[in-house]
Amino acid sequence: MKAKRGVTMENEAQRGFSLIELVIVVGVLAILVSIAAPTVLPKRKAGYDTVAANAGRVAQTAMEVYGQTGPGYPHSLEELLRYAPSLDDNPEITFRFGRCNAWGYTYTTQHARSDNTFVFKADYYDP
Secondary structure: OOOOOOOOHHHHHOOOOOOHHHHHHHHHHHHHHHHHHHHHHHHHHHHHHHHHHHHHHHHHHHHHHHHHOOOOOOHHHHHOOOOHHHHHHHOOOOEEEEEEEEOEEEEEEEOOOOOOOOEEEEOOOOO
16 A cells, blocks of 8 residues: 555554543543533523513513402412413412402412522502
8 A cells, every 4th residue: 555645654544532632631621611510500590580580570460450450369370370371381480379359469489490489569558
């Protein structure tokens, strides 16, 4: 077999990476991931909190519409879904309804992947 100019048969057979080169690359990638992970994870949790808070604000608007058109405020998510069907889009958001009557309401929202709970309430006095 004829050798190409400047390339010997020995060099032509040595294509690819050695084991030590691959280990070094994997080690460098592991170091980079360990540096980036603490920065990214809190941002994800903050994103979950934002989703829960926004769902609470949408529910609050729907509660007000329901209260203006109905006999009071809804006592459950099922009643509220008539006015805001999008509240049922994310199964990781939990709504807990507290006191609901003609004078106001209290409810909380929480994302399944976060420990934070958001409280929404309105108290109205009717003379």
